Amino acid sequence: MSEAAAWLVLFLPLASFLIISLVIRPFFNRYSQWAGYLTILAIGGALVLSLMALKATTGHEGPIGWDPHSWITVGSFNLRLGIYMNSLTAIMLVVVSGVSLMVQVYSQGYMKGDPGYARYFAFMSLFTASMLGLVLASNVVMLYAFWELVGLCSYLLIGFWYHRPAAAAAAKKAFIVTRLGDFGFLLAILYLFFHQGAIAGQGLNSLEIPDIYRAVQTGLLGTAVLTWLGLGIFAGAVGKSAQFPLHVWLPDAMEGPTPVSALIHAATMVAAGVFLVARFFPIFEAAPATLRLVAVIGGATAVFAATMGMVMNDIKRVVAYSTISQLGYMMLGLGVAGLAVAREGHVTAEVARAAVAIGIFHLFNHAFFKALLFLGSGSVNHATGTVDMRLMGGLRKVMPWTYITFVIAGLSLAGVWPLAGFWSKDEILAVALKEQPVLFALALLTVFMTAFYIFRVVFLTFCGEYRGGAPGEHGHDAHAHGKPHESPPVMVVPMVILSVLAVISGFWNVNGAFSVFMGEGQTKGFFEGFFGILAHPLPWIAMIVAGLGIFLAYLMYGSKRISAERMGERFKPIYTLFYRKYYFDELYENLFVRRSLVNGLFAGFQKFDTNVVDGAVNGLANVTVATGKGVRRWQTGQLQLYGLFMGIGIVVIVLVLLFAG
Amino acid sequence: MLAPIGLEHFLVLSGALFSIGLYGALAKKNAVVVLMSIELMFNAVNVAVVAFSRYIAPATTAQLPDTARFLLTGQVFAVFVITVAAAEVALGLALVLAIYRLRATVHVTEMNLMKQ
Amino acid sequence: MTPTGLEVSPFFTLVWWVTAIGIVVAAWSVVFLRDVLKAALALIGSFLGVAGMFVMLNAEFLAAIQVLLYAGAISILIIFAVLLTRDVFRGNPSNRFERLAFFLAGALMFFLTFVIIATPWGQLKDAQLSPEAQAGVAQVFSNTTPIIGQLLVQEYVLPFEVASVLLLAAILGAIVLVREE
Numbered sequence: 037m038s039e040a041a042a043w044l045v046l047f048l049p050l051a052s053f054l055i056i057s058l059v060i061r062p063f064f065n066r067y068s069q070w071a072g073y074l075t076i077l078a079i080g081g082a083l084v085l086s087l088m089a090l091k092a093t094t095g096h097e098g099p100i101g102w103d104p105h106s107w108i109t110v111g112s113f114n115l116r117l118g119i120y121m122n123s124l125t126a127i128m129l130v131v132v133s134g135v136s137l138m139v140q141v142y143s144q145g146y147m148k149g150d151p152g153y154a155r156y157f158a159f160m161s162l163f164t165a166s167m168l169g170l171v172l173a174s175n176v177v178m179l180y181a182f183w184e185l186v187g188l189c190s191y192l193l194i195g196f197w198y199h200r201p202a203a204a205a206a207a208k209k210a211f212i213v214t215r216l217g218d219f220g221f222l223l224a225i226l227y228l229f230f231h232q233g234a235i236a237g238q239g240l241n242s243l244e245i246p247d248i249y250r251a252v253q254t255g256l257l258g259t260a261v262l263t264w265l266g267l268g269i270f271a272g273a274v275g276k277s278a279q280f281p282l283h284v285w286l287p288d289a290m291e292g293p294t295p296v297s298a299l300i301h302a303a304t305m306v307a308a309g310v311f312l313v314a315r316f317f318p319i320f321e322a323a324p325a326t327l328r329l330v331a332v333i334g335g336a337t338a339v340f341a342a343t344m345g346m347v348m349n350d351i352k353r354v355v356a357y358s359t360i361s362q363l364g365y366m367m368l369g370l371g372v373a374g375l376a377v378a379r380e381g382h383v384t385a386e387v388a389r390a391a392v393a394i395g396i397f398h399l400f401n402h403a404f405f406k407a408l409l410f411l412g413s414g415s416v417n418h419a420t421g422t423v424d425m426r427l428m429g430g431l432r433k434v435m436p437w438t439y440i441t442f443v444i445a446g447l448s449l450a451g452v453w454p455l456a457g458f459w460s461k462d463e464i465l466a467v468a469l470k471e472q473p474v475l476f477a478l479a480l481l482t483v484f485m486t487a488f489y490i491f492r493v494v495f496l497t498f499c500g501e502y503r504g505g506a507p508g509e510h511g512h513d514a515h516a517h518g519k520p521h522e523s524p525p526v527m528v529v530p531m532v533i534l535s536v537l538a539v540i541s542g543f544w545n546v547n548g549a550f551s552v553f554m555g556e557g558q559t560k561g562f563f564e565g566f567f568g569i570l571a572h573p574l575p576w577i578a579m580i581v582a583g584l585g586i587f588l589a590y591l592m593y594g595s596k597r598i599s600a601e602r603m604g605e606r607f608k609p610i611y612t613l614f615y616r617k618y619y620f621d622e623l624y625e626n627l628f629v630r631r632s633l634v635n636g637l638f639a640g641f642q643k644f645d646t647n648v649v650d651g652a653v654n655g656l657a658n659v660t661v662a663t664g665k666g667v668r669r670w671q672t673g674q675l676q677l678y679g680l681f682m683g684i685g686i687v688v689i690v691l692v693l694l695f696a697g
Numbered sequence: 698m699l700a701p702i703g704l705e706h707f708l709v710l711s712g713a714l715f716s717i718g719l720y721g722a723l724a725k726k727n728a729v730v731v732l733m734s735i736e737l738m739f740n741a742v743n744v745a746v747v748a749f750s751r752y753i754a755p756a757t758t759a760q761l762p763d764t765a766r767f768l769l770t771g772q773v774f775a776v777f778v779i780t781v782a783a784a785e786v787a788l789g790l791a792l793v794l795a796i797y798r799l800r801a802t803v804h805v806t807e808m809n810l811m812k813q
Numbered sequence: 814m815t816p817t818g819l820e821v822s823p824f825f826t827l828v829w830w831v832t833a834i835g836i837v838v839a840a841w842s843v844v845f846l847r848d849v850l851k852a853a854l855a856l857i858g859s860f861l862g863v864a865g866m867f868v869m870l871n872a873e874f875l876a877a878i879q880v881l882l883y884a885g886a887i888s889i890l891i892i893f894a895v896l897l898t899r900d901v902f903r904g905n906p907s908n909r910f911e912r913l914a915f916f917l918a919g920a921l922m923f924f925l926t927f928v929i930i931a932t933p934w935g936q937l938k939d940a941q942l943s944p945e946a947q948a949g950v951a952q953v954f955s956n957t958t959p960i961i962g963q964l965l966v967q968e969y970v971l972p973f974e975v976a977s978v979l980l981l982a983a984i985l986g987a988i989v990l991v992r993e994e
Contacts, residue, residue, distance in 0.1 A: 700826075701821050701826060702825060702826050702829045702869075703934075704934050705929055705930060705934065706829065706833070707866070707870070708925075708929045709925075709926055709929055709930075710833045710836065710837070710866070712921075712922055712925035712926055712929065713837055713840075713922060714836060714837070714840055714859075714863075715921070715925070716918040716919070716921050716922035716925070717837070717840040717841060717843075717844055717918070718840070719914075719917070719918045719921060720844060720914050720915055720917075720918035721843065721844040723910065723914035723917065723918070724844075724907045724908060724910060724911045724914035724915065725844065725905065725906075725907060725908070726905075726906045726907065726908050727849060727905055727906070729849060729853075729891060729894050729895050729898065730843070730844070730849060730852060730905055732891065732894075733843055733852065733853065733856050733891060734843065734844060736856065736860075736883070736887065736891075737840050737843060737856070737859065740859070740860065740863045740883070743863070743867075743875075743879075744863060744866055744867075747866075747867060747870045747872050747875060748870055750870075750872075751870045751871060751872070751954070752934070753934070755946075755950045766953060766960045766963060766964060767964075767968075768950060768953050768954070769953065769957055769960050769961055769964060770964070772872050772874070772875055772957060772961055773961055773964050773965060773969055775872070775875050776875065776878065776961070776965070777972060777976055779875075779878055779879070779882055779883070780976045780979070780980060781976070781979065782883075782887070783882055783886065783887060783980070783983075784979050784980050784982075784983035785983075786887050786890060786891070787890065787983050787984065787987045788983050788986050788987055788990070790890055790891065790893075790894040790987075791986065791987035791988075791990035791991045792990060793894055793898065794894065794897060794898070794990070794991050795990045795991060797897075797898045803898045804906075805908075806908050
């Protein structure tokens with residue numbers, strides 16, 4: 037694995053973006069299939085290179101170091117561009133490029149005939165490039181640049197059908213809400229830069245990630261500094277990963293095309309927050325207060341989002357809330373694992389790796405099954421023209437492939453042995469139990485609700501009788517849907533591939549290999565791990581809880597033995613609370629946006645604008661006019677006067693030359 | 698008695714002539730007088746140029762015999778100045794006449810159409 | 814540096830002073846005479862004086878041109894203009910910047926005189942020329958007309974032709990301007 041190959045991972049999709057947007061779309065047909073083929077080719081290349089990177093980092097102790105390239109040098113300030121390639125990078129590369137490739141193939145079918153076909157693939161290429169760049173970046177400024185770029189792509193793709201007001205509003209909302217978190221991240225970067233002096237003596241650069249690690253390990257930065265840094269970075273992660281209280285944007289982001297949701301809002305960009313925490317884990321590790329905050333926010337978000345997921349009628353929104361919940365799970369995993377392993381008294385570097393292994397393993401598995409869930413709901417949406425589950429039903433018979441893959445993904449999400457979700461979820465549960473029983477209880481509650489809501493979707497969508505599909509023109513595209521039908525192979529094949537991954541991706545850590553790959557722990561026999569885990573009580577508890585959830589969903593929506601309506605009536609206040617998303621949108625809208633911003637801040641801005649800014653502009657104009665009026669008197673139109681002025685000027689010059697020169 | 702005539706004499710004469718011309722060009726209302734003053738200034742310049750040609754040029758340009766004719770460059774330029782002056786006075790007087798026909802005045806203070 | 818040796822004679826000095834004072838008085842009259850026609854006549858006197866100065870500067874050809882062009886042609890044009898505009902009776906008034914202009918011209922005169930006197934011309938004048946060079950200079954100034962003609966059609970032929978075009982344009986412009994509609 038040479039450095040050029042690592043850069044190529046980033047530049048292949050970027051080249052695809054440039055070619056599509058500068059050559060194919062302007063000069064050829066904007067429906068051209070070549071845009072899609074090119075994207076697939078570029079991202080396929082990136083995937084191959086990512087796998088090479090994975091192979092290169094396997095068994096490689098520590099990061100593969102390439103000297104960064106100097107970019108901006110101002111005095112002692114030196115900003116460099118480089119690649120930080122370690123196991124975390126490699127695993128993220130594989131996730132991003134792998135899921136992205138599947139999504140692009142799927143999109144060939146899903147976006148066919150859309151007027152924005154070429155634009156779509158251009159944005160997707162740019163997004164993939166930015167996400168890969170984010171993962172590869174070796175310094176925080178570069179990381180931040182790509183961090184904002186993925187935010188931009190998210191904005192562009194959520195608002196892809198910008199002619200729909202809901203999509204445009206959702207895009208704005210996503211961008212603005214994540215900006216709040218990004219601001220925290222930016223402050224953290226500035227704070228790092230501010231502390232350059234503290235570590236410059238050791239020849240370290242506070243903006244380079246490896247140097248930050250070294251500074252933390254050698255104790256050059258105090259705990260207070262690290263706590264503030266951790267808080268800032270976590271703020272960025274909260275925004276990007278839609279954690280409480282900045283979760284409100286992600287459900288609305290479902291206005292974008294479904295493959296976009298699968299790629300950006302399930303597998304990759306929202307996971308960037310988790311990645312960010314993992315990337316800067318040494319900082320968190322050295323400031324346990326922040327780690328506790330990560331764990332608590334993660335656990336709270338997991339439950340909180342799951343409750344809302346239980347009552348939504350929009351299939352994509354259920355999956356979106358599920359994503360928030362699972363991201364909370366990852367945060368929980370990172371937090372409690374960090375705390376737990378720290379308590380056992382390892383040195384910092386090993387703790388970091390172990391904890392990161394637990395959180396990232398769930399990210400890795402989640403990417404596949406959640407992308408699959410989104411692609412499945414996109415497939416359903418494609419067939420029925422609606423996203424409202426009340427209008428679906430009975431699709432099992434007409435869409436067997438979608439049904440099977442969706443169920444596999446659902447089981448994986450619910451954490452059923454031996455599917456992927458089981459393995460990572462079990463690790464998080466185990467470490468949570470060890471560390472903090474309250475958080476463990478929250479996590480277990482989440483397991484129950486997760487199983488319930490995802491099988492509610494399964495029963496509502498695929499079982500029973502077909503309830504008519506789209507009433508109007510709700511679908512993403514214009515072509516009329518008579519009867520629901522199975523999606524074309526170009527969409528089904530990626531789903532099948534992803535479903536295989538959703539089954540087997542968890543096997544990687546059955547024998548502890550993933551943890552070893554991440555630099556911590558030891559391997560054991562595969563079958564020992566595969567079946568041995570069932571000897572412990574915890575997996576059984578988790579699976580029984582999940583089974584209860586599935587069973588309840590079956591009773592309510594499968595066999596209808598319990599009426600969902602009556603349940604809704606009985607628990608009406610709670611149902612309404614969940615359904616209205618805890619009134620968070622209203623709260624933000626009224627409290628922050630309307631009262632504080634519009635009435636307070638913006639009114640102040642307006643006053644400032646009319647009085648100070650306009651005053652300055654008008655004053656300047658008045659001064660100019662007055663000056664002009666004054667000077668106009670000199671412009672008599674008398675040529676001789678002008679000559680006189682010239683003469684006076686010459687005399688003045690002569691005087692100056694004679695007496696000053 | 699009087700000192701022998703040298704370059705300074707010619708230059709001071711030229712300066713006096715030029716200053717009188719400048720005063721006339723700036724202070725007189727009658728456009729024809731203004732043109733006459735300008736002719737005075739041209740003459741002053743010619744005197745200076747020819748005086749330089751006579752007194753300064755030999756010391757700087759006549760080091761070699763075959764460039765001796767360039768001593769008279771000043772006089773040649775005086776010829777051009779006279780040519781331009783002739784053109785200028787022809788055009789200037791034509792303008793004065795045209796304006797006089799139009800506005801019945803030759804006073805430059807009243808020629809302020811551009812101001813309005 | 815005396816190509817002719819004539820300059821040192823008291824007679825030359827006397828003639829020079831008479832001519833110079835004549836020129837200044839005539840120029841002064843041009844500006845200050847109330848009668849514009851008389852001012853034009855004073856201008857002719859001034860032109861003739863300048864022609865005399867050219868003679869004293871060994872520029873006989875220029876002196877001839879000065880008499881022909883200035884004292885002859887241009888003066889006639891000016892007198893025509895004076896008569897045609899029939900403004901003779903309004904006198905030769907000054908505008909309201911008269912004092913400022915006078916002060917300015919005086920200042921210019923002062924500065925020019927100061928600079929002329931302060932400049933060490935002697936360094937240039939006293940530059941030692943070889944006897945052959947002195948002889949060459951004397952030869953040039955003894956008969957300037959053929960050399961001026963040579964310069965005009967050889968080294969300065971481009972300005973010469975441009976000047977002729979300029980004159981043509983000026984003639985055409987003047988005709989267009991004064992033509993009756």
